[in-house]
Amino acid sequence: MTYPLFANRVAVLATMHRKETVIAPILERELGIQLQVPPNLNTDQFGTFTRDRDRSGDQRSTARLKAESALELTGERLAIASEGSFGSHPGLPMIACNCELVVLVDSLHTLEIVGRVISTKTNYSHTTVRSVEEAQIFAQRIGFPEHGLVMMPHSSTKNPDEIVKGIVCEAQLLTVVTDALRRSPTLHLETDMRALYNPTRMNTIAQATLNLVSAIQSTCPNCTYPGFELVDRQPGLPCALCHFPTALTRVAIYHCQHCGFRQEHLFPDGIEVADPAQCAYCNP
Ligand SMILES: [Zn+2]
Ligand SMILES: [Zn+2]
Structure with a gap:
C-alpha cells in the first residue's frame, strides 16, 4: 500500500532507542514512507524517564518538538516522533498503563497527525x-x-x-x-522504560503506529486531505427509560486541519440510547 501524499518520501525519525525497528516496517508497508534515523540527534534533551532530566511540555508537544528538531537537523520535510508516558490508568487507578503517541509532522503540507494507544500491558513498576x-x-x-x-x-x-x-x-x-x-x-x-530495553513498550509503540496509519487514512470528506481527526466527544446520549441526557457520548466531532471542515457523527459508539444504569435520574 502507498499513500498519495507520503508515498516514496523520506521521513526522519527522532529516536536514540531503536524505535525504527517497529515503526519503519509499518510506515513503509502501509504508506510507502522510507524511514531514516538521523545519527546525531540527542532526544534526551527533551526529557528522560530516568529523572536525570525533567520533561518540559506535555506528551504531544514533546513529540512535536522532537519531530521539528529532526526536520531542522536534516533539512527534510517529513518527520516522525514518538513519546510515551506511564502511570495509573485514567479509569482504573490500581492498574499501571502506558500511553504511547506517534506523531507525523509534514512541513510540506503543513500537517500534524497523531496516533495513540493506551495499553495496560506494561511492566512499569518500581520497588525498594x-x-x-x-x-x-x-x-x-x-x-x-x-x-x-x-x-x-x-x-x-x-x-x-x-x-x-x-x-x-x-x-x-x-x-x-x-x-x-x-x-x-x-x-x-x-x-x-526506554524502548530498546523494553519489548512490551516496543509492542505498544507498534500499536500506536498502526493507529497513526488509521488516522492518516481517515480523509476529509471536503478536501480529501488525511488526518480528518476526532477532536471532541459530546455527552448527552439519552437514557433508554426516561430519555434524560446521560454522560455517555451522543456526538463525535471531526475536524480537518487543512480546510477547517467540521462534521458531527451522531451515535459514534453504535448505540442510540444509554443503559438506565448509567442515568443520573434512574440510577442516582
Ligand atoms: Zn479538509
Ligand atoms: Zn433515566
Whole structure:
C-alpha cells in the first residue's frame, strides 16, 4: 500500500532507542514512507524517564518538538516522533498503563497527525530493596533480562552518576546491586522504560503506529486531505427509560486541519440510547 501524499518520501525519525525497528516496517508497508534515523540527534534533551532530566511540555508537544528538531537537523520535510508516558490508568487507578503517541509532522503540507494507544500491558513498576535476593525477585517479576532495569540509591536522585540504566544481564545486576549496597542500606529499582530495553513498550509503540496509519487514512470528506481527526466527544446520549441526557457520548466531532471542515457523527459508539444504569435520574 502507498499513500498519495507520503508515498516514496523520506521521513526522519527522532529516536536514540531503536524505535525504527517497529515503526519503519509499518510506515513503509502501509504508506510507502522510507524511514531514516538521523545519527546525531540527542532526544534526551527533551526529557528522560530516568529523572536525570525533567520533561518540559506535555506528551504531544514533546513529540512535536522532537519531530521539528529532526526536520531542522536534516533539512527534510517529513518527520516522525514518538513519546510515551506511564502511570495509573485514567479509569482504573490500581492498574499501571502506558500511553504511547506517534506523531507525523509534514512541513510540506503543513500537517500534524497523531496516533495513540493506551495499553495496560506494561511492566512499569518500581520497588525498594535491601538485598541482592530482593533485587532478583523484583527482576524476575518484571521480565528481566529481556526487560532492562534501572538502579539508584533512592528515588529522588537527580545525580546521573548515581543512576545505573540499562541493566540487562544477571551478572551486571549482581555487581551493581552488591556494590551500591555497600554505600546505601536500601536501593531503588525500577523498570527501564526506554524502548530498546523494553519489548512490551516496543509492542505498544507498534500499536500506536498502526493507529497513526488509521488516522492518516481517515480523509476529509471536503478536501480529501488525511488526518480528518476526532477532536471532541459530546455527552448527552439519552437514557433508554426516561430519555434524560446521560454522560455517555451522543456526538463525535471531526475536524480537518487543512480546510477547517467540521462534521458531527451522531451515535459514534453504535448505540442510540444509554443503559438506565448509567442515568443520573434512574440510577442516582
Ligand atoms: Zn479538509
Ligand atoms: Zn433515566
